[in-house]
Amino acid sequence: MNIKGKKVTLRAIEKEDLELLQYWSNDPEINYMLGGWHFPSSKQDQEKWFQGLSVNGNHQRFAIDTDELGLIGMANLVEINWKDRNAFHGMLLGDSNIRGKGYGVDTVMAINRYAFEELGLMRMDTTIIANNAPSIGVYTKKCGWIIEGIKKNHYFRKNQWIDQLIIGITRDDYFSLIDENKYWDHD
Numbered sequence: 001m002n003i004k005g006k007k008v009t010l011r012a013i014e015k016e017d018l019e020l021l022q023y024w025s026n027d028p029e030i031n032y033m034l035g036g037w038h039f040p041s042s043k044q045d046q047e048k049w050f051q052g053l054s055v056n057g058n059h060q061r062f063a064i065d066t067d068e069l070g071l072i073g074m075a076n077l078v079e080i081n082w083k084d085r086n087a088f089h090g091m092l093l094g095d096s097n098i099r100g101k102g103y104g105v106d107t108v109m110a111i112n113r114y115a116f117e118e119l120g121l122m123r124m125d126t127t128i129i130a131n132n133a134p135s136i137g138v139y140t141k142k143c144g145w146i147i148e149g150i151k152k153n154h155y156f157r158k159n160q161w162i163d164q165l166i167i168g169i170t171r172d173d174y175f176s177l178i179d180e181n182k183y184w185d186h187d
Contacts, residue, residue: 003062006183010062022041034092035128066103071094072095077111086122115176127167127185130164
């Protein structure tokens with residue numbers, strides 16, 4: 001089942017997506033703005049990662065696709081905890097030319113709707129590097145997520161320490177947001 005937003009479709013990652021995903025995973029400008037530890041990724045590494053993807057696991061990864069542009073990024077819903085009904089979410093938009101055009105907002109809103117309206121989750125979490133103002137704006141100003149904490153000096157990028165923001169959204173936060181902004185009334 002694909003997950004539909006107003007502008008994007010979240011679909012399974014296919015083998016033909018790997019070349020572009022590998023390109024993005026090796027782009028230093030993208031990786032400076034993401035959490036985690038990044039090493040150069042080979043075609044073999046990308047294929048091994050792809051072989052480990054499964055719809056049966058508690059770690060789901062999706063290609064972000066548009067009718068006009070095709071593959072523009074990747075989103076995930078991982079560490080799904082069915083007992084406590086929570087999960088961790090992340091997103092990467094690849095080409096810098098498509099950022100700021102609503103695709104990130106639509107991706108997060110589609111993940112929100114899927115998590116809360118289809119899976120019945122109670123909350124989701126993510127972390128954002130504190131100097132990633134565009135991502136902070138998407139999540140907190142447009143998609144209903146709330147900054148819940150800060151880990152000081154968590155990331156080391158370009159010879160400086162940067163904080164990690166801990167951000168979350170609950171089911172109630174999501175439904176309050178869509179009651180207020182009527183996001184899905186216009187699809």
